Amino acid sequence: MGFLSYVLRRLGFLGLVLLGVSMVVFFVLRGMPGVDPLAAYIAPGLPISQEALSSLRKQLHLDEPLPVQYFYYVANLLRGDWGYSRTAAQPVLDALLGRLPATVELAIFAVVLSVAIGVPAGVIAALRKDRAPDIAVRVVSITGISFPVFWLGIILQLVFFYYPATLGLPGLPSRGRVAEEIALLSPLAPVTGFHLIDSLVRGNVPFFVSTLRHLVLPAIALSLISLAAIVRIMRASMLEVLRQDYILLARSKGLPLRIVIVRHALRNAITPVLTTAGTTLGILLGGAVVVETVFSWPGMGSLAAQGILNNDSVLVVGFTLFVATMMVVVNLAVDVLYAVVDPRVRY
Amino acid sequence: MRSTPLSTVVQAAIVALALTVVTPFATAQQNTLVWDIAAGPQYVDPVMGTSAQANVMVLQNVYERLVWYDGASTQPIPWLATGWEAKDGGRRFVFKLRKGIKFHDGTELDANAVKFSFDRAVLIDDPTGIGSFFPTGTAAPGILKGAWEFSKSFGVGKEYSQASVDKYLAAGAVKVLDPQTVEFNLAQPYGAFLTDVATFMGSIVSPAYVIKNWTKPADASRGSTPGITAGQRDEWMLANASGTGPYILERFDKATANVVLKANPSYWGGPAGKIKPKLQTVVVRATLDQATRLLNLRAGSVDIADISTAAIFDVIDKKKWLDEGKIAPVIPGVSVPGPHPWLTIYFAKMNLKIKNPDGSLSAFQPFADIRVRKAFASAIDTADIRRNVFNGFAEPTSWGMTPAQFGYDPNVKAAYAFNVDTAKRLLLEAGKDLGFAPDKPKELLVIYNAAAPWQGYIATQVAANVNKLNAGLKLDVKALSFTEYVNSWRSQLTSFSIHSTFSLTADPNSWLSAFGTTAGFWARTNSYSNPKADELFMQQFQALDPKRRAKVISDLMQVVNDDAIWVWIGAATAYGQPTFNPNVLRASVKGVYYNPTYQGFYFPALWKE
Numbered sequence: 001m002g003f004l005s006y007v008l009r010r011l012g013f014l015g016l017v018l019l020g021v022s023m024v025v026f027f028v029l030r031g032m033p034g035v036d037p038l039a040a041y042i043a044p045g046l047p048i049s050q051e052a053l054s055s056l057r058k059q060l061h062l063d064e065p066l067p068v069q070y071f072y073y074v075a076n077l078l079r080g081d082w083g084y085s086r087t088a089a090q091p092v093l094d095a096l097l098g099r100l101p102a103t104v105e106l107a108i109f110a111v112v113l114s115v116a117i118g119v120p121a122g123v124i125a126a127l128r129k130d131r132a133p134d135i136a137v138r139v140v141s142i143t144g145i146s147f148p149v150f151w152l153g154i155i156l157q158l159v160f161f162y163y164p165a166t167l168g169l170p171g172l173p174s175r176g177r178v179a180e181e182i183a184l185l186s187p188l189a190p191v192t193g194f195h196l197i198d199s200l201v202r203g204n205v206p207f208f209v210s211t212l213r214h215l216v217l218p219a220i221a222l223s224l225i226s227l228a229a230i231v232r233i234m235r236a237s238m239l240e241v242l243r244q245d246y247i248l249l250a251r252s253k254g255l256p257l258r259i260v261i262v263r264h265a266l267r268n269a270i271t272p273v274l275t276t277a278g279t280t281l282g283i284l285l286g287g288a289v290v291v292e293t294v295f296s297w298p299g300m301g302s303l304a305a306q307g308i309l310n311n312d313s314v315l316v317v318g319f320t321l322f323v324a325t326m327m328v329v330v331n332l333a334v335d336v337l338y339a340v341v342d343p344r345v346r347y
Numbered sequence: 348m349r350s351t352p353l354s355t356v357v358q359a360a361i362v363a364l365a366l367t368v369v370t371p372f373a374t375a376q377q378n379t380l381v382w383d384i385a386a387g388p389q390y391v392d393p394v395m396g397t398s399a400q401a402n403v404m405v406l407q408n409v410y411e412r413l414v415w416y417d418g419a420s421t422q423p424i425p426w427l428a429t430g431w432e433a434k435d436g437g438r439r440f441v442f443k444l445r446k447g448i449k450f451h452d453g454t455e456l457d458a459n460a461v462k463f464s465f466d467r468a469v470l471i472d473d474p475t476g477i478g479s480f481f482p483t484g485t486a487a488p489g490i491l492k493g494a495w496e497f498s499k500s501f502g503v504g505k506e507y508s509q510a511s512v513d514k515y516l517a518a519g520a521v522k523v524l525d526p527q528t529v530e531f532n533l534a535q536p537y538g539a540f541l542t543d544v545a546t547f548m549g550s551i552v553s554p555a556y557v558i559k560n561w562t563k564p565a566d567a568s569r570g571s572t573p574g575i576t577a578g579q580r581d582e583w584m585l586a587n588a589s590g591t592g593p594y595i596l597e598r599f600d601k602a603t604a605n606v607v608l609k610a611n612p613s614y615w616g617g618p619a620g621k622i623k624p625k626l627q628t629v630v631v632r633a634t635l636d637q638a639t640r641l642l643n644l645r646a647g648s649v650d651i652a653d654i655s656t657a658a659i660f661d662v663i664d665k666k667k668w669l670d671e672g673k674i675a676p677v678i679p680g681v682s683v684p685g686p687h688p689w690l691t692i693y694f695a696k697m698n699l700k701i702k703n704p705d706g707s708l709s710a711f712q713p714f715a716d717i718r719v720r721k722a723f724a725s726a727i728d729t730a731d732i733r734r735n736v737f738n739g740f741a742e743p744t745s746w747g748m749t750p751a752q753f754g755y756d757p758n759v760k761a762a763y764a765f766n767v768d769t770a771k772r773l774l775l776e777a778g779k780d781l782g783f784a785p786d787k788p789k790e791l792l793v794i795y796n797a798a799a800p801w802q803g804y805i806a807t808q809v810a811a812n813v814n815k816l817n818a819g820l821k822l823d824v825k826a827l828s829f830t831e832y833v834n835s836w837r838s839q840l841t842s843f844s845i846h847s848t849f850s851l852t853a854d855p856n857s858w859l860s861a862f863g864t865t866a867g868f869w870a871r872t873n874s875y876s877n878p879k880a881d882e883l884f885m886q887q888f889q890a891l892d893p894k895r896r897a898k899v900i901s902d903l904m905q906v907v908n909d910d911a912i913w914v915w916i917g918a919a920t921a922y923g924q925p926t927f928n929p930n931v932l933r934a935s936v937k938g939v940y941y942n943p944t945y946q947g948f949y950f951p952a953l954w955k956e
């Protein structure tokens with residue numbers, strides 16, 4: 001089977017998976033007994049006439065049987081009408097897309113951070129297997145992932161923001177994506193929505209520095225979600241590669257250890273890590289809810305958290321669907337990329 | 348150069364150091380105020396209803412109204428107007444406007460701007476609720492003439508056609524008599540008209556600014572008038588503003604929900620000509636996490652932070668508050684003003700017509716009998732709830748109103764007091780007629796919103812107290828998801844439920860209607876109806892004389908209390924400027940006073956030392 005048909009087959013599956021996701025999400029929204037989906041559209045406590053309620057019900061097709069409602073729901077999804085969010089005061093899809101760059105920027109930064117730390121740590125652990133560095137790396141990575149992210153976020157704020165501030169020392173910001181005074185004094189006209197890229201393109205140095213400073217703490221907090229996985233996979237993969245004959249050959253040729261590790265072992269061992277990094281990117285997009293809330297990061301995650309607090313089920317369901325779609329797409333992209341990169345993979 | 352692990356570490360350290368230096372926080376500046384708010388504004392258009400403090404906080408500093416409040420007073424005084432006159436027994440109100448007031452876009456305030464602003468509120472007809480005050484006046488249809496007929500959201504309107512727009516405009520709800528005089532024509536006399544005009548929905552916008560940024564609807568069947576599209580939100584005005592207020596909306600970022608306000612250099616000075624903003628910049632930042640807000644306040648990087656009542660004991664001494672009723676801040680440099688009465692009440696509701704899920708009436712209707720209602724009310728220890736659930740931030744209340752509201756009468760009598768013996772006696776008596784007794788008990792369900800643990804405490808207390816009586820009723824408590832909970836009480840499926848509600852104005856009209864009239868918001872959800880109360884409501888609604896109105900309100904309160912339909916658990920109190928999210932301040936912030944009609948602070952009053 002050719003590469004193209006493999007991709008097409010995977011795209012077909014993608015459609016089926018998304019249909020399944022939309023069904024689950026729809027029945028969570030509409031199918032549960034005793035839940036009036038209309039409640040999501042009304043601010044409780046504010047007066048609204050019975051006539052307006054029934055006209056709203058009709059307008060949203062909530063008076064039709066459930067399968068018919070599902071049909072309308074999918075048709076609306078495909079048309080890009082994901083409903084209207086009370087929390088964001090705009091259509092759900094617009095709200096999510098508008099906040100997507102902030103979340104992606106944070107997630108990519110976190111993945112880069114966890115790869116930058118995780119790969120060397122994994123290599124060191126493999127080279128010093130069962131010795132002090134290996135145990136230390138494993139303990140630190142497991143401990144890191146065992147702490148709740150929100151707690152870790154608060155600790156980071158304490159250490160890098162609060163204590164320096166109380167001691168009159170410079171620190172890192174505790175919240176937000178850019179300092180308000182920078183946004184006011186050196187405003188940034190958006191190009192891609194990614195602050196780091198846009199500020200570089202526009203040559204806006206203060207904005208770039210401010211964004212970078214704001215990125216550090218949430219990115220560290222978020223990177224810990226994927227760090228442990230990357231360390232462990234890197235370690236296992238490296239151990240596997242180190243046992244291969246060609247490593248023995250390289251060593252017996254008298255090549256320095258550093259060359260053997262970097263040129264021969266690492267290159268072969270890193271492929272599964274890149275796959276993991278790709279898939280964790282998807283996980284981080286969903287996992288950003290907590291980190292974004294703690295650091296008031298204006299991404300999809302913090303919006304979804306507000307939606308939950310605000311009983312905005314339309315938004316929460318839209319977010320779920322969006323993240324699920326992204327996960328599936330990222331997985332597909334990683335698989336396809338893997339097929340391209342690794343000649344051993346058959347379609 | 349070959350990179351070594353050491354050089355990498357050194358490089359990383361230099362980058363880290365470089366990142367930590369630069370830009371001190373804006374708060375270091377004396378003339379800048381930074382406020383970490385729990386939720387930022389969603390939009391800043393005064394025609395949109397909202398339950399978010401931040402939206403209105405922006406509105407009340409950027410826009411102004413014909414009448415408003417001076418300092419802590421809740422009596423409206425002329426603001427953009429120089430005065431008013433009620434004519435035809437309260438059917439017409441004529442306002443004279445001040446001269447020489449300019450909008451932020453440089454255009455001048457005149458009678459046309461007033462007409463434009465009110466017509467805009469009616470014609471946009473947004474279902475979020477605020478327009479409802481003018482079209483319907485809650486229980487009594489038709490405040491502004493023609494609005495009830497036009498409104499699809501709150502009245503009997505059917506379409507947003509050009510014909511319906513023209514019909515509303517022709518009804519003459521708001522008329523320009525001359526450039527400085529504007530007349531409001533009401534469908535009936537309305538005693539609380541001035542208070543409604545004083546709310547944020549009475550904000551006057553710059554017509555020139557709105558029209559300049561408006562696009563005529565492409566759909567020919569959609570009615571419009573220059574600057575206003577019928578039944579459609581104005582996307583530009585959701586995020587931009589041009590009023591006459593002391594602050595200019597400099598920046599509102601919808602994604603972050605952060606706001607920056609700048610002092611208006613050509614502000615006219617308010618009614619006494621003395622208002623001059625001292626704070627040049629106000630930064631309101633949506634900081635979602637409470638721990639982060641508290642940390643920022645402690646570090647002194649913000650001047651004001653929203654701290655929920657549940658977390659108040661991180662900020663004040665718990666023992667001193669609960670034992671002595673004294674607010675004693677425990678963080679150096681932080682002040683906590685209050686407590687103040689708040690426009691929020693907690694209550695329980697008994698349903699006179701319990702329904703089955705198919706909409707039919709349930710066979711067992713215990714609350715149709717006043718003895719059962721009184722018994723339930725007597726089984727609730729409201730004092731315990733105020734102390735243990737609301738941490739003392741609630742006061743006893745004689746009705747579903749707060750002491751901050753006009754007409755509140757503390758002497759109105761309740762039909763019950765906490766007494767389990769009375770409850771038992773009443774239930775045993777009622778059981779004989781309703782068919783329940785200790786040996787043949789009937790079951791009832793008490794519901795609460797699972798997301799509101801305070802309701803769970805009350806529900807459990809009622810159930811435990813009634814079950815202990817062994818008087819023939821067995822109560823079960825069920826936590827429902829928010830949507831199930833709303834559906835359950837809206838559809839009258841539940842017998843007994845627990846609620847809180849807030850008011851956007853200090854005028855009691857909406858709550859008198861909600862609890863006292865057949866068409867009222869809450870009364871509709873338990874089929875409460877008393878013709879005498881309906882009549883008294885209309886009398887106070889139309890009364891222009893405050894003394895007479897207050898007397899009628901007292902009578903209405905008593906009539907409803909005698910029916911023992913509602914259990915008044917408490918009127919909320921709070922600290923800071925507490926609407927929706929109470930807040931605490933750095934002690935360096937001065938000029939704070941409390942006005943229950945404010946939503947957030949009025950910034951011209953504040954300064955920093």
